[in-house]
Amino acid sequence: MTERSPKASDTTALYVYAVCRAEGSPALDGVSGVARDAPLRTLPLGSLTAIVQTVRAAEFTDEAWQERLTDEPELERYARAHHEVVSAVAAQAPTVPLPLATLYNAEDRAEVVLGNESARFHAALERIAHHAEWGVKVYATGSPGDVGGGAAQRPSTPSAPSTPSTPGDRGRPAPGAGRAYLERKRNLQARREQQREESLRVAETVDTRVCRIAKASRRLRPHGPGAAGDHRVQALNATYLVAEHRSAELELLVKDLRGSTGAGIELSGPWVPYSFVGEV
Numbered sequence: 296m297t298e299r300s301p302k303a304s305d306t307t308a309l310y311v312y313a314v315c316r317a318e319g320s321p322a323l324d325g326v327s328g329v330a331r332d333a334p335l336r337t338l339p340l341g342s343l344t345a346i347v348q349t350v351r352a353a354e355f356t357d358e359a360w361q362e363r364l365t366d367e368p369e370l371e372r373y374a375r376a377h378h379e380v381v382s383a384v385a386a387q388a389p390t391v392p393l394p395l396a397t398l399y400n401a402e403d404r405a406e407v408v409l410g411n412e413s414a415r416f417h418a419a420l421e422r423i424a425h426h427a428e429w430g431v432k433v434y435a436t437g438s439p440g441d442v443g444g445g446a447a448q449r450p451s452t453p454s455a456p457s458t459p460s461t462p463g464d465r466g467r468p469a470p471g472a473g474r475a476y477l478e479r480k481r482n483l484q485a486r487r488e489q490q491r492e493e494s495l496r497v498a499e500t501v502d503t504r505v506c507r508i509a510k511a512s513r514r515l516r517p518h519g520p521g522a523a524g525d526h527r528v529q530a531l532n533a534t535y536l537v538a539e540h541r542s543a544e545l546e547l548l549v550k551d552l553r554g555s556t557g558a559g560i561e562l563s564g565p566w567v568p569y570s571f572v573g574e575v
Contacts, residue, residue: 306352308398309405311338312380313346314416316424317388321346326383329376338402340409343416346384347405355398378567385567389424391416392569419572426510426536427565429545433501433531434559435494497558498531504552508545509535513570527559536571 310329315321323335323346330350338345353359363369374395381392399405409416506512517529537545542565549562 307349308352308355308400309338309402310348310350310355311345311393311397311399311405311409312348312377313384313390313392314340314343314409315346315384315388315390316342316417316420317344317384320344321384321387323380323383326379327376328380329373335380338405338409340406341413343409343413345405345409346380347402350398352398352400355396360396381567389420390567391419391423391572392567415573422511422573423536423568423571425539426568426571427539427542428568428570429509429535429537429542429562429564429566431501431505431531431533431535431549432529432561432563433494433498434527434561435491435530494530494558497556500556501552501558501560502531502533504548505533505535505545508541508548509537511536511571530558534570536568537565539565 312328312335320337321344326335328335328348330348333349335346335348338347363373377395381390384390385392399408502512502514512533512535515532515534517532535545546562549560552558553560
């Protein structure tokens, strides 16, 4: 939907945050959006309402936006400002969030394009009304930081009395040392495979149980090890669309699954259901 505006420094564009189905205009006090010098306002679209803001077009040219993508703090500021507006509106009415930096060259152009998408907006609003998005992550058992612990815990067998070594014997591996090393490697690999299979089994159990509560779900690509010192690996990274009246039920379920599986399970949310509005 985004249209890039001309480069003239005094040219403006219309930034669209979201489309909602509200009775009256949503209260937007306390949120400023991405532009500090222009207020947030509404744009009527028949039975729907768009939340918009006039911005300087020069700040959203392809060149300016590509440069912003390399400036993480600045990009985060824009993303946070966009999300704050969407969240404020979603707290008051069913809301379809639009992607970051959705712009139109003129208000009448936005009315036409968004109006032509009204059927899709209505369908998305019916799907997500009175629902929220929740994230569930399941972490694999074991970690790269402790995978070698098992071998060190094996009981040692009594050794025969040693005999004095000659200079030629020094530095030679003990008889059978190579075979023992290969056995340890095989045992370590077998344990890793067992942990992986157990983690995937737990992940499937968690997903199946949460899906019984959720209206819809999406599996995301699991993340690898996180920040420094965090060696956890995700076995499940999923998001779920859950009715508001079942939120407490979901939290109790996750607590029960933590106890019954012994797995590391993280629950996050509730969020505006970005993942379930479709391509808008």
